Amino acid sequence: MKRVERTAFALVLAILIGVPAAVFSYQALRDREPREIFVVARTVEHGGWSPARIVVRRGQKVRLRILAEDVTHGFQLLHFGVNAGAIKTGTAKVVEFTPDRAGEFPFYCSVRCSPLHMALMGTLVVEP
Amino acid sequence: MRGRLAGIALLVALGGGFLLFTGFFVHPQGGREVEVPLTVQKFAFSPGRVTVEAGDRVTFRIRSLDITHGFSVEGRGIDATVLPGREVRVTVPAEHAGKIRYRCSVICGPLHPFMVGEIVVRPNRWPLWGGGLALVIGFLASAGASRSAARRDLLSWRPLRWLLTRRPFQFALIAPNLLAFTLIVLAGLVGTATGAMNFSTIFVWLAWWGLLVLFLIPLAGRAWCAMCPIPAPGEWLARRAIVERSERPFGLGWAWPKRLQNLWPAFGGLLLLVLFGLIVTTRPLVTALLLLGLALVALATHLLFERRVFCRYLCPVGGLLGVYSMAAPLELRARDLDVCRECREKACFRGGEGYPCPTFQFPGGGMARNTYCLLCAECLKACPYDNLALSLRPFGADLLVARGRRADEAWIALLLLGTALAHSVIKLGPWGWIKSWANLEGTPEFLLYATLFLGTVLVALPALHLLTAWLSRWAAGGSGVRIGRLFVDYAYALIPLSLAAWMAFTLAVVLPNLSYIPRVLSDPLGWGWDLFGTREVTWTWVPLGVLPWAQLALLLVGLWGSIRVGRSIVGEALGDARAARRGVAPLAAFLVAIAWAFLTLYLG
Numbered sequence: 001m002k003r004v005e006r007t008a009f010a011l012v013l014a015i016l017i018g019v020p021a022a023v024f025s026y027q028a029l030r031d032r033e034p035r036e037i038f039v040v041a042r043t044v045e046h047g048g049w050s051p052a053r054i055v056v057r058r059g060q061k062v063r064l065r066i067l068a069e070d071v072t073h074g075f076q077l078l079h080f081g082v083n084a085g086a087i088k089t090g091t092a093k094v095v096e097f098t099p100d101r102a103g104e105f106p107f108y109c110s111v112r113c114s115p116l117h118m119a120l121m122g123t124l125v126v127e128p
Numbered sequence: 129m130r131g132r133l134a135g136i137a138l139l140v141a142l143g144g145g146f147l148l149f150t151g152f153f154v155h156p157q158g159g160r161e162v163e164v165p166l167t168v169q170k171f172a173f174s175p176g177r178v179t180v181e182a183g184d185r186v187t188f189r190i191r192s193l194d195i196t197h198g199f200s201v202e203g204r205g206i207d208a209t210v211l212p213g214r215e216v217r218v219t220v221p222a223e224h225a226g227k228i229r230y231r232c233s234v235i236c237g238p239l240h241p242f243m244v245g246e247i248v249v250r251p252n253r254w255p256l257w258g259g260g261l262a263l264v265i266g267f268l269a270s271a272g273a274s275r276s277a278a279r280r281d282l283l284s285w286r287p288l289r290w291l292l293t294r295r296p297f298q299f300a301l302i303a304p305n306l307l308a309f310t311l312i313v314l315a316g317l318v319g320t321a322t323g324a325m326n327f328s329t330i331f332v333w334l335a336w337w338g339l340l341v342l343f344l345i346p347l348a349g350r351a352w353c354a355m356c357p358i359p360a361p362g363e364w365l366a367r368r369a370i371v372e373r374s375e376r377p378f379g380l381g382w383a384w385p386k387r388l389q390n391l392w393p394a395f396g397g398l399l400l401l402v403l404f405g406l407i408v409t410t411r412p413l414v415t416a417l418l419l420l421g422l423a424l425v426a427l428a429t430h431l432l433f434e435r436r437v438f439c440r441y442l443c444p445v446g447g448l449l450g451v452y453s454m455a456a457p458l459e460l461r462a463r464d465l466d467v468c469r470e471c472r473e474k475a476c477f478r479g480g481e482g483y484p485c486p487t488f489q490f491p492g493g494g495m496a497r498n499t500y501c502l503l504c505a506e507c508l509k510a511c512p513y514d515n516l517a518l519s520l521r522p523f524g525a526d527l528l529v530a531r532g533r534r535a536d537e538a539w540i541a542l543l544l545l546g547t548a549l550a551h552s553v554i555k556l557g558p559w560g561w562i563k564s565w566a567n568l569e570g571t572p573e574f575l576l577y578a579t580l581f582l583g584t585v586l587v588a589l590p591a592l593h594l595l596t597a598w599l600s601r602w603a604a605g606g607s608g609v610r611i612g613r614l615f616v617d618y619a620y621a622l623i624p625l626s627l628a629a630w631m632a633f634t635l636a637v638v639l640p641n642l643s644y645i646p647r648v649l650s651d652p653l654g655w656g657w658d659l660f661g662t663r664e665v666t667w668t669w670v671p672l673g674v675l676p677w678a679q680l681a682l683l684l685v686g687l688w689g690s691i692r693v694g695r696s697i698v699g700e701a702l703g704d705a706r707a708a709r710r711g712v713a714p715l716a717a718f719l720v721a722i723a724w725a726f727l728t729l730y731l732g
Contacts, residue, residue, distance in 0.1 A: 008299050008370040012306065012361075019310040027655060038656060046321065067656045070322050071236055072196030072211075086196060086211055089235035090325045090647070091664055092656055112212040113195050 036063040036094070039122075041073035041087065043114040049107075049122035058102045058126050067092040074110030077124060086111045102128040159183030159222075166245075168210055169193040170237050171567075172560020173230070173245035180222050182249050187219045197243075198233030202640055203673055207233050207666075222249040226676065227731055231640065233666075235324045238410040239563055241641055242555045254731035258680050259724045265684050266720040269691035270712050279519040281463070283508075292505045292518070296371050301355035309357040309419065311652060316416020320654025326412035327652035330644045332419070333409040338638040341630050349453030353446065353502035358423045359438050362430030363486075373483060373509075381434045384441060391536035394447030398540065401444050402547040403581055406554060406566040436486035440500060451540045452627050453498040454526035454620070455689070460501055460508075461491060463517040468492035475510040482509030491516060497526040499537065527620045527693045530700060535612075538619035542593060545626035545722070546585030552633050552729050593619065596718040604702045604711030617701050618715055621694035625719055628686020629726050632679040636730065639675060679730045687723040691716050 031038070040050045056062045066075045068087040075084040080097045087093045099105075109120040159181065166188045167174045180186055190199055192212045200207040201220055208218050222228065232243035283289040291297055308331060316328035323329040344352050364370045366379035401408060401418075408414050426438040439446050462468050462476075468491075473480055477490040483506045489495045491507050492515075508516050553559070554566050565577035597614035646662035648654075657663065694715045699708035 002372055004296055005370060005372050008296070011303060012364075012370065015303065015307050015310055019307065020314050023311075023314060023653065026657070027653075030657070040656075065656070069320055069325075069654060072209075072234055086209070088196070088209070089322065090651075090654070111196055 036065050039064050039066045039075075041066060041068050041075070041109060041113075041120075042070050044116035044119050045114055046070055048120055052122040053125060054122065055125045055127060056099060058099055058128050061096060061098045063094060063096050065092050065094050071113050072111055073113050073120070075107065076110040077105065077107040079105040082107075083110065099124075099126040102126045159185060162186045164188050166190045166199075167193050168197045168199070168232070169560075170195070171232075171239035171243040171563050173232075173243070173558065174560070176245045176558030176560060177248060178246070179248045179250060182222060182225045182251070184222050184249075185219055186222055186247060187217055190216045190218060195236060196234055197236050200231060200233035202229045202231065203675075204228075209234055220247065222247060225249050225252050226254055227252065229640075235322060238323050239406065239567055240324055241410070241637075241644075242406075242563060243560075244556065245558045248732075252732065254676060254680075255724070255728045258683075258727040258731060261680075261684055262687055262720050262723045262727065265688050266691055266716045269688045270695055270716045277522065277525065279459075279517070279521050281517040281519050283516070283518050288518075293509050295373065295509065298354060298504060299371050302357050302360050305355050306357040306360060309423075313416045313420050315653050316412040316414075316419075318653065319412060321412060322654055323410040323412055324644055325648065325651065325654040327648045328412045328415045328419075329410060330648045332415050334638055334641055335645055338634055341634040342638070345449065345452045346456065346627065346631065348458045349456030349498045349503070350446075350449045350501060351458070351503050352449060353439060354504045356439075358419065358443075359426040359430065359436060361423065362427035362438070363436065365427070366430040367483070373481065379431045379433070382432055384433050384437045388441060390534070391441065391447050391450070391540060393442050394444050394450075395536060395540055395543065397442065397444030398447050398543060399586075402543070402551070402585075403578060404568075405547075405551060406563065407568055435484065435488060436502070439502060440487040447540050448544060450499040451537055451544065451623060453501075455524045455624050455627055456498060457521055457523050457525075458503075458518070459498055459521055459525070460503055460505070460516060460518050461495065463515045465492075465494060467513050467515045468494075471513060471515075473512060475512060476507035476516070480510040480512060482506040482511075484510070496529045497532055499526070499532070524624055524689050524693050527623055528696045528700075530617070533616055533620060535616050538616040539590075541619045541622050541626065542590050543585055545622050545629070546589040548626055548629040548633055549589075549722075549725065549729075550581055550584055552629075552726065556633065556636055557729070592718065593622075596714050599714035600698060600711040601702070603714055604698075604707035609701060614701055617697050618694065621690050621697050621715060621719070622722075624689030624693060625683070625686040625723060628682045628689070629722075631686075632682045632726065632730060635678055635682075636675060676731050680727065683723050683726050683730075687719055690719045694719065 037054060039054070042048060042050065054064070064075075066084060066087055068089050068091060070089065072086055072088050074086050075093070075095065076082065077097070079101075080099055082095050082097050084093045084095050103126055105124045105126065107122050107124055109117060113120065162180050162184050164175070164178050164186055168190060169192070178186065188199070190208070190210050192210045195212055197210045198207065199210055199216070199218055204220070206218060206220060208216050210216050220228065220230075226249055228247040228249060230245050230247070232240055236243065283292070312328040312331055315326050319326045319328065340352055366377060368374050368376055368378045408418060422443065425442065429438040429442065430436070471492060474490075474492055475481065476485060476492045478484050485491070485507055486504060487500045487502055489500050495501065554562055562577065565573040568574050594611070594615055597611055597618050600618070601609060601611065601614060643665050646660070646665045650660045650663040651657040695708075695712050698712045698715060699705065702708045702711045
């Protein structure tokens with residue numbers, strides 16, 4: 001095989017393998033970010049909160065980055081006085097709080113997002 | 129006499145234009161305060177159309193019936209968020225006569241980009257004046273003189289010739305597109321299901337389609353085919369080479385079945401694509417599967433059959449490009465056919481230094497139309513006599529070539545015109561019901577929509593076209609020309625107008641939605657990334673005031689081109705000049721009516 005052919009072949013392989021590899025490794029790298037927990041809000045019909053169960057430790061500061069993926073959502077965690085307000089589609093909001101009690105606390109979507117809006121709930125677990 | 133009439137018509141049109149123009153500078157005093165209760169619900173405003181007088185101030189009291197929406201007025205910088213359960217008041221001053229379009233500005237679901245409503249500010253003279261101009265253009269175009277057939281060979285510019293004859297050049301065009309293609313398929317498969325936030329839908333149906341329709345097709349015809357990544361892997365595998373000329377093909381090299389040696393397979397694919405247009409263009413997964421499916425079919429046909437059978441007979445986009453490329457001002461042809469007659473090798477068709485023509489075209493045998501030429505420049509590399517020219521030429525030159533006109537091409541031209549009209553109604557119109565019908569929200573509704581759509585593009589429009597052909601023959605004195613032949617021939621006259629209509633439609637879809645492009649560049653999969661810091665850009669295109677002017681100009685230019693082409697076609701089909709002069713009138717009237725229909729839809 002001639003050099004130009006080898007180069008072209010290498011380039012094609014680099015594209016076909018490199019693009020997915022780059023995408024997934026960048027995402028994996030972001031997930032390792034220890035400072036904040038990434039939460040995606042979707043309507044109940046499309047899977048609801050992801051993750052729907054968030055586990056944190058009592059007394060340690062919690063930082064949530066909440067992304068509204070399909071339509072506009074809200075985020076409310078009344079037990080710790082957290083209310084992010086409306087989060088427009090495609091945007092994210094960051095909330096911070098320090099849980100001072102252990103237990104399981106529900107969080108809700110606060111902006112009507114679908115007929116099943118009232119069912120869009122998740123749980124914050126605070127370990128002692 | 130004729131010249132004087134044309135002059136008078138031109139004066140009238142200019143007068144109308146002046147009237148319209150002055151309307152833009154007069155600020156009527158003491159307009160009313162108009163209050164409009166407006167409810168929003170996926171994916172329509174109700175009422176979708178509000179009519180007021182120039183000078184009025186319209187205050188909308190907006191309430192959402194389902195989820196969060198937005199309300200923004202195109203080109204005005206007015207933008208409000210409408211949360212459910214809360215009324216929002218927005219005031220829009222309606223200073224000028226014309227149409228003001230408002231749209232949802234908070235992504236609310238798949239059809240969000242097409243959730244629009246309109247304020248018609250009276251006295252709206254756009255359709256009247258535009259229609260008058262269309263008539264004048266129609267009149268002038270059917271009377272005017274013929275034009276020159278000058279060509280200018282671009283290959284006389286040495287650097288271009290050098291570039292086009294380098295083997296790696298085509299690969300260099302394909303490689304970046306393959307990169308985009310890979311990301312599109314990946315984003316569609318694993319990225320967010322929200323179309324407006326996914327690289328696949330935005331890059332295919334906004335960026336690629338916009339560039340294709342607004343620039344590539346009108347300027348360079350099928351040039352996209354030379355850089356398309358979809359058939360590339362199959363072609364490389366079948367040739368067993370990516371760049372070099374290899375003599376050891378890998379595929380089975382069967383001949384394509386004779387029965388299918390036409391554009392009907394592409395017609396079928398295109399019909400499905402436009403019927404499900406609203407689904408395909410808004411769902412990332414569907415977009416990805418479509419592209420992947422096309423690539424797989426291309427791979428299979430490359431391994432089984434000879435040459436680029438997929439691009440020649442199967443690709444739905446190829447059918448569209450083929451028909452419109454005839455209007456493009458660029459052509460690849462033999463420079464001197466006498467040299468070709470002396471030539472023994474026929475390397476452009478059989479292959480030589482370069483591959484044989486992938487679509488079975490024969491430049492040396494007098495290939496006269498762009499329809500099936502992919503501009504891949506293999507013939508340029510193959511020809512031992514350096515006898516090919518890549519020429520600039522008048523727009524629409526191939527539409528006048530009688531040899532090779534076929535029913536399949538004619539039907540694609542009709543389908544494309546009908547689709548431009550149907551998609552303008554569905555995507556740009558304020559009618560929410562047809563959007564939800566077309567969105568597969570219920571089977572009976574979708575069947576109704578399908579009946580309506582197919583009835584329009586496959587029955588009503590072709591029937592009108594047939595009637596035009598019949599009237600034209602009758603007006604010309606009922607000569608013995610077969611009506612079927614006129615039906616096919618006249619369809620080529622529709623092509624410039626329908627391309628212009630697609631451009632006008634595409635402008636209205638692309639301009640207000642441009643800001644999605646930087647957004648998905650930063651966050652291609654909708655996973656919350658921010659690669660370039662542009663993920664929350666909400667910048668909108670401000671000079672949207674030029675949009676109606678651009679649409680009007682495009683449609684009038686298209687109309688002009690169509691009637692000019694129509695004149696030549698009628699003349700050559702009906703024989704003598706006097707019969708042809710009478711025979712062109714029904715066709716011109718049909719074209720003016722179509723142009724006017726688009727004008728009222730966009731501006732009325």
